[in-house]
Structure formats: C-alpha cells, structure tokens
Amino acid sequence: MPEFHQIMQAFTYCLGLMPVLVFLGALLYLDSYKLVKLHLVIRIILGGALTTVLAYLVNGYAIDALNMEFMDYTRYVSPIIEESLKGLLVIYLFRSNRVGFLVDSAIMGFAVGAGFALAENFYYLYHAGDAHIAVWVVRGFGTAVMHGGVTAIFSVLAQTLTERQTRASYLLFGPGLLVAAVLHSIFNQFPISPVLSTVATLVVIPMILMLVFQKSVSVMHDWLEVDFDANEELLESIQSGEFTHSNAGRFLFDLRERFDGMIVADMLCYIRFHVELAIRAKSMLMAREFGMDVKIDDDIKDKFSELHALEQSIGKAGFLAMRPYLHMSRKDLWQLFLLEEQK
DSSP: OHHHHHHHHHHHHHHHHHHHHHHHHHHHHHOTTOOSOHHHHHHHHHHHHHHHHHHHHHHHHHHHHHTOOHHHHHHHTHHHHHHHHHHHHHHHHHHTTOOOSHHHHHHHHHHHHHHHHHHHHHHHHHHHTTSOHHHHHIIIIIIHHHHHHHHHHHHHHHHHHHTTOSSOOGGGGHHHHHHHHHHHHHHHHOSSOHHHHHHHHHHHHHHHHHHHHHHHHHHHHHHHHHHHHHHHHHHHHHHHTGGGGSHHHHHHHHGGGTSOHHHHHHHHHHHHHHHHHHHHHHHHHHHHHTTOOOOOOTHHHHHHHHHHHHHHHHHHHHHHHHHHHHOOOHHHHHHHHHHHHTO
8 A cells, every 4th residue: 555655646746747847848849940958948947946936925925915815816916926927037038138939939938837837836746745636637737737838928929029129128028928917817717627727728728839839930931041141141241341331331430430440340340240150040040940950160159259359349338329230139139149059
C-alpha cells in the first residue's frame, strides 16, 4: 500500500505540473525559425514563478482590504491582479526588444503563464497533495494551461498593437490586459462544470495559438524578403558614397550644425554597422526558414562591441536627432537582439 500511495502521489504531481510544460515544449518545437532560445525560456518561467509569489502577497492584502467573499474575489478581483503582474513581465520583454513577431510573443507569453502556474500548483500540491485526482486534472490541464494561454493571448495582442513602434506606449498594452483578465475571470466562474471548462480550454487555446503561428510565418516570410532587399540597397549606397547625396544623407550631414563633426561621423558608422548586422540577422532567419542553421562568424561579437560603443558616443540627444531618418520599429531592434543572442 505505501508503494501504491507513492505511485499515486507521483502521478498527481505529473498531472499538476507536466501538461503546461508539454504544451510549452510543443510551441518551441513548432517555432521553425528558432526565435526563442531555451535559456531565455527558462529565465522567463522563473520570472513567471516569481509573479506567483507577488500575487500571493497582493491577493492576501487585497481580500482583507476589500472584505469580499472568497469566491467573489477569485472571480472578479484576483484575475485582474494576477494578469497585471504577469503582464508586467511581458511588458519588460517587449520594451527590452526581446519580442519581434507573433510566434515569439506567444511563446514568451505562454512561458510567463507557465511559470506562474507551476509555482501555484507546487503550492497547492504541498498543501493539498491528497486532493481527489479530478482536482489535479482540472489544475494541470485546465488552470495551468489557462494561465499560459491567456498570457500568450495578452502578449499576441500587445505585439499586434505595438509592432510598428520603436518604444511601445504603456497604453497599447491595455486591451490585451483587459482580454486576459476577462478570460481568466470567465474560467474562474466555471459557467459549466470544471471538467468541461478544462476541455474547452484545451480546445480553444491551442486552436488560437495555431492560427497565430500560421499567420506569423506568412508575415515573417514577407518581412524578410522586403527588408533584406532594402537593407542591401542601403548598405551598397553607404559603401559607394551615394548615401551622402540622398535626402537621408543630406539630412544627416545637416546635423553638423547641432553636433560635433565626430559625433555625426559616428552616426554614419552606426547606421552602417546597424545595416550590416540587420542583413546578417535576416540571412540567419532565411536559412532557418529552409531548415538550415548558419554558423555565426566570430567577427559578430566585435561588431556588436563597436555598435554599443557608438551608442555611448552618440548619446540620447543624438539618437533623438537621428530618429526622423532611422524609422526603426521594434522588429529592427529585435533582430539585433536575436543575432546578439547567438554569439
């Protein structure tokens, strides 16, 4: 009997913890461009677990302050608090240019929710490990996947609303946060039986994410083709000297009236290095599209060191002055982050 109890306990732990990790693994497998590195996913999961601790503290304070019934609180207040805390981590990923397309936004958002769910289920397993197996079916396949799924949906909506901006406004994250909180609230209300809610979660969330993946692959393919040609033309014009006669080149050299000549020269060098690295990043992604992996040259590290040194030299005021020409979206900054991660 003790051995049977241990087996059942291990099975319970698997039901509570494994489904969300298996689902996350499936998303990583479907990422044909390999946009998200495993070490980054692990860090995001740990960050998501930390938000569980914060949510526990905030919820404990809020339920006492609001003096609400527990069921009403879990239906209408805790979803807002929990999705907001998970959302802060997602917003950090966006504003640090770690997200570029719908695919990686979905994976990273799901990883945040997975970390939250794992920590939450660890807590429940510790305090109620002997609960009926149906509880762990719901928590493992339903609640855990729900946490990952709604945060992934938040992240996808945020990507859709902010992809054309270099620095996303916090207001643009509002609609995704609202949708995530509402979906979380609906799940907590169990309008149908908990088991049927779990089945609905396992059907609806994968379907949404598969549609996201299909759309993202098409968009990414088009972006790679168009931007690669534009980057090559720009690099050729810089190397041939024709760039200085273009409108953008004349605009850049007009900045000599406001900045030291050396800083303006650094601006031109920065543009050249940025374009060269962007071409390298797109070449890497285009190779992955066809199932090939390209070895990153050793000189990439040196180029990034020079790029960061130029950023320091130019300064914030210089970048503000360059902005009318650069027209960089988050995708442009994201591709450099992706390439730098490969070093």
